[in-house]
Amino acid sequence: MAPTPTAPANAETPCRVLGLRERKKQRTRDALVDAAHSLFLSQGYARTTIDEIAAAVDVSQRTFFRYFANKDEAALAVLADAEDYFIECLRRRPAAENPLQAMRAAITESWRGLGSEHTGGVRAALELLQLIESTPTLLAAHLRRTTEQEGVVAQVLADREGLDAATDLRPRLLAAVFGAVLRVSHLAWGSGPFPDQDAGPEGMIAIIERHFDQLGPALVGDWR
Amino acid sequence: MAPTPTAPANAETPCRVLGLRERKKQRTRDALVDAAHSLFLSQGYARTTIDEIAAAVDVSQRTFFRYFANKDEAALAVLADAEDYFIECLRRRPAAENPLQAMRAAITESWRGLGSEHTGGVRAALELLQLIESTPTLLAAHLRRTTEQEGVVAQVLADREGLDAATDLRPRLLAAVFGAVLRVSHLAWGSGPFPDQDAGPEGMIAIIERHFDQLGPALVGDWR
DNA sequence: TGCCGATTGTCAGCTACTGACATAATCTGC
DNA sequence: GCAGATTATGTCAGTAGCTGACAATCGGCA
Structure with missing residues (x-):
């Protein structure tokens, strides 16, 4: 959802004040993400069990799996937010920019926006990127997520330029190339x-x- | 290793005739790959257990895991051969071609060479690609393998051009872009x-x- | 307060995967 | 051919990720 401080009103939130139930759910989810993040970072991904994470938040293992489909998803949750935020930045780019310019500007903008006051901040994202590179399982899951996001990016680009993403190869191609540049950059x-x-x-x-x-x-x- | 019919002698094979032990090992491995491939294709990846595969070849589950680190590896074994073959084709490309030309030529060449008389042939590779696209777990594993191969490709390119892959960004970048084009092509x-x-x-x-x-x-x- | 739906915990079970040890097959030098 | 060293394989027990089913409990709402 990428909550920006300047836009509190959201079309999908009919009531400003969420019910206690919703707030509680959000809190457990955040706690699980945090616990998972720090445990993975301190003892490694493979050496951390779901039971440990659940115990740290004082919920059952079963509850963990009601929030996340699997261990990967909990680990990558931080980046998922960042990616959504990037998509939003890309959507807002002025129509005058050509596709490549728009993507370059959007990625810079999203890193900076993440830095100022976003969830967890850049810190967590950067730590996570390093963990990913050194954890084959996580890398695989991350690459899959990234690849899926490229489909979304391609659609946004096609919309911007008024093209049909199904027939024109360029949006998907450019999204994939962009993803490749990012991956190499992260690696470097x-x-x-x-x-x-x-x-x-x-x-x-x-x-x-x-x-x-x-x-x-x-x-x-x-x-x- | 990508055995070509014209070059039976290999530097890593001191004896022409491998021992019985080696041949037997090779046969069980091939049998496991075949069994896994056809089972995955007929009933789907998730609905096929390791026990089924092992039973089809009449070995224990433990033996399966002595040949493959995990389920993914057995499924992707066919493509692994194809990728090695591509690398070989790339190495053999004339120095006159620039990097992009060499890669385009090498990928075409390797698909054709695979078609004529290579292991399993194109058939298996194409079937596998489709299975991969429809199986999240497999897709993740495949993307990771692919990404790793890009490192090898980058090194080959750097060697061809006499560059240092550690400092020059271009080899890795071009390898990644090439991988992106292939991925989108496979998807299409x-x-x-x-x-x-x-x-x-x-x-x-x-x-x-x-x-x-x-x-x-x-x-x-x-x-x- | 009392009902309804959503969240959670417990339990049982499946599957991927691993270490340890025993057994049986191949290879080596004689 | 035969002992003895190697090496592949089978068996067993155990861990961890993940899921379905059911009961208990908690928040929302009249």
């Missing part, structure tokens, strides 16, 4: 840290920009 | 079948070519 960031690397979002943004700048050169010519 | 192929679609490798090759041709247009300009 994870294999750092570089001496001049910013701990906040700016470090990641710089690396992503550098990769985008190399995209053209990588595709054309002889590299020499 | 799976969401077919189109009326004019060839059942053999040529149908897939045509789709991949079409996507490559759209890569430039997708990246530049305003799409209108």
Whole structure:
């Protein structure tokens, strides 16, 4: 949902004040995400059991699985929010920008927006990215999620340009290339840290920009 | 290893005739891959248990896990061979081609070579691709494998061009973009079948070519 | 207050996967 | 051919992820 502080009213929230039941549910969910996140980070993903996470929040294992379909989903929940926020940023980009420009601007914007006051902040997202790179199971799940998101991105691009995503190959293709650039950037960031690397979002943004700048050169010519 | 019929002698095979033990191992492995493949295809991935596969080959479940680290690995074994073959094709491409040309040529070449007399043939690979697209777990595992292979591809490209893969971003970037084009192509192929679609490798090759041709247009300009 | 629906806990069970140990098959040097 | 070292395999027991079914409990609402 990517709640922005400037837009409290949402079409899907008829009542401003949610019932006690809803609030409680939200709280347990957040607690589960937090517990999972810190446990995974401190002892590793594989060495952390669902029972541990559930015990930390004082709920049963069964309840955990009512909130998350599986262990992966709990781990990647933080990034899921960030991705939704990116989609929203992309939707809001001015129509004057061409697709590639819009995506570059949206990814920068979303990292910065995440940094200021979003859920958990950039901190959690960056920690998670590093955990993902070093955990094969998580990496697989993350890549699948990412790939699914590319479909959404392609649809947004097609809408922006007034094209039919079913027949025109370009939206899906560009979304996939964009995803590839991001993945390589994340990898490069994870294999750092570089001496001049910013701990906040700016470090990641710089690396992503550098990769985008190399995209053209990588595709054309002889590299020499 | 991608055994080609014209090159029986291999540097890693000191003796022409492998021992009985080795041959037996190879036979059970092949049998397991075949059994897994046909069971997954006929009843679906999730509804097939390891016990079933092991029973079909008349070995214990424990033996299955001595050949494959997990269920995914057995399912994707067919594609693993194909990927190794692609890498080999890429290595053999003439140095005159630039990186993108070499990869386009290598992927076409490997699909055709797979078609003529390779293990299992194109048939199995194409069936598997469709199963993958409709099985979330398998898709995740496949994407992870694919991503890992991109590292190998990047290294091959760097070697070809005499670059250092650790510092130059282009090899990894191009490998990732190439992977993205392939993934979208596979997806498009799976969401077919189109009326004019060839059942053999040529149908897939045509789709991949079409996507490559759209890569430039997708990246530049305003799409209108 | 009292009813209704939603959330949760408990329990039983399945399946993927692993370590430990015993058995049986192959290979090696004689 | 034959002992003895290797190595593949089977059996067994156990852990962890995940699910369905049912009962208890809690929040919403008249």
